[in-house]
Amino acid sequence: MKHTLLSLIPLLLSLLMSCQESMEDKAARAAADYTRKYCPTPVINYTRTDSVSFNKSTRTYTYYCTFSGPLDDPSVIATHREQLIQLLTSSVRESTHMKPYVEAGVRFQYVCRSEKAPREVLLQLGF
Secondary structure: OHHHHHHHHHHHHHHHHHOOOOHHHHHHHHHHHHHHHHOOOOOEOOEEEEEEEEEOOOOEEEEEEEEOHHHOOHHHHHHOHHHHHHHHHHHHHOOOOOHHHHHOOOEEEEEEEEOOOOOOEEEEEEO
16 A cells, blocks of 8 residues: 555656646736735825736736826826836836746736726826
8 A cells, every 4th residue: 555655646746746827827816816805906196006917818917007186187197108107117127026927028018097087098008
């Protein structure tokens, strides 16, 4: 009996190793978990994250956000567009949590809507 159990160990180890989660599966799970646990987030700097998703076929991690207060104004977005782009891209690239995805070449996208007019997209950014 002992000999039979010992001979099964390599088989069990190989099965466990083959069940490792792919980067795409991990990203999709992480996005869904984040959305379920934290979204919508509290408003910080006039921005709320409504949800996060990962599209496996395009390998795109998308943040859906809402701008409020003074940021909920197309003219303010137009005036400060470059600073907003810089802020959003650096927040992803400097995140230790996102580092494996950045290194794997995952695309990131932000879709930011107006709180006053939820159908209006104030900023859409992909990088």
